[in-house]
Every structure is written in structure tokens, then in C-alpha cells.
Amino acid sequence: MSADFPEDLPVELQSIHISPLFVLRLNVRPLQIIGETPGGYRRIGVVPGGIFSGQRLAGEVLEGGNDWQSVRADGSTALDVRLALKTDDGALIGMTYRGVRHGPLDVISRLEQGEAVEPAAYYFRIAAFFETAAKQYAWLNRVVAAGVGHRLPAGPVYSVFELL
Numbered sequence: 001m002s003a004d005f006p007e008d009l010p011v012e013l014q015s016i017h018i019s020p021l022f023v024l025r026l027n028v029r030p031l032q033i034i035g036e037t038p039g040g041y042r043r044i045g046v047v048p049g050g051i052f053s054g055q056r057l058a059g060e061v062l063e064g065g066n067d068w069q070s071v072r073a074d075g076s077t078a079l080d081v082r083l084a085l086k087t088d089d090g091a092l093i094g095m096t097y098r099g100v101r102h103g104p105l106d107v108i109s110r111l112e113q114g115e116a117v118e119p120a121a122y123y124f125r126i127a128a129f130f131e132t133a134a135k136q137y138a139w140l141n142r143v144v145a146a147g148v149g150h151r152l153p154a155g156p157v158y159s160v161f162e163l164l
Helices: 105-112 135-142
Strands: 018-027 032-037 040-047 049-053 058-061 065-071 077-087 092-102 123-132 145-152 155-163
Touching: 018 058, 018 145, 040 077, 092 145, 123 135, 123 155
Parallel strands: none
Antiparallel strands: 018 049, 018 155, 032 040, 040 065, 049 058, 058 077, 065 077, 077 092, 092 123, 123 145, 145 155
């Protein structure tokens, strides 16, 4: 490595550019607790629905999604989510995302009890991918997205951005 790292990198490799994709609001049922497993404290959030809205696509989250969470030894929660989105024009899109949520113990405890906490008080980020057979949304098959989340009592809300 040169002493000028990262300045010696091409400009394209020195930053990330984003474009708003949509805001996603999920409804989540009470958690199903599997308990302590070899992979951590496992719980499942069933997603009966929700909505998403952006300039290029909008619609509803179909019933049947789920979030397989693992609460790690350090207190952070790892998310593994699968959703089916249905756009306003009837196209179906599969969305998967992995994420991490962590923060001060008192803040996370309040979140776990269903209390609304300021989003700046904790870290909640996701990395999302999509797949669809709908020609008008085929561009999503080639998108990596990142999101910032906020956990509300009824479920999370995410601002999702396309990484350019």
C-alpha cells in the first residue's frame, strides 16, 4: 500500500453515491421465540404486510414475510429478512435483506419493550437485494441497496437507497 492511500485510488473508488429507492414500512406480529441455539438467541418476526413508496416504485408488502433474528452475545441483533412486494401495477418482487441493530443497553431494552426511541439513539442498517420477473422492474435485479431503519412499536420503517 502506498502512503497516499486512499488518495491514490480513482475517484470512483473513494466514495459511494446513492439514490433514494423507497420508504418501507412493515407490520410485524409479536416475536416467536425459538430461544438459545448454537447460532445465538433465535427469534422470528412474522410480517403480515406493509407498504413501500418511492418515485420509481410503490405498493404493498404481501403476507408471508419473515425476519429470522439472532441476538448475539454482544447484544446486537442480526436480521435475515425475506419479503414479497407487490407494486401498484401488479408486479411481484422478492426482497431479501440482512441487517444489524445495536445500541446502548437501555435504548435496546426500551425498543424491546415496544417503546418508540429516537432513531439517532441506536444503529440500524440493512443491505438489500431484489429479484423479479417483471420486465418494467428488471433493473432491480442488478441493484444493491442499503437502508437506514427505525423500529416503531408496530414494526420497522426503512429509508432504502440504491447504491450507484
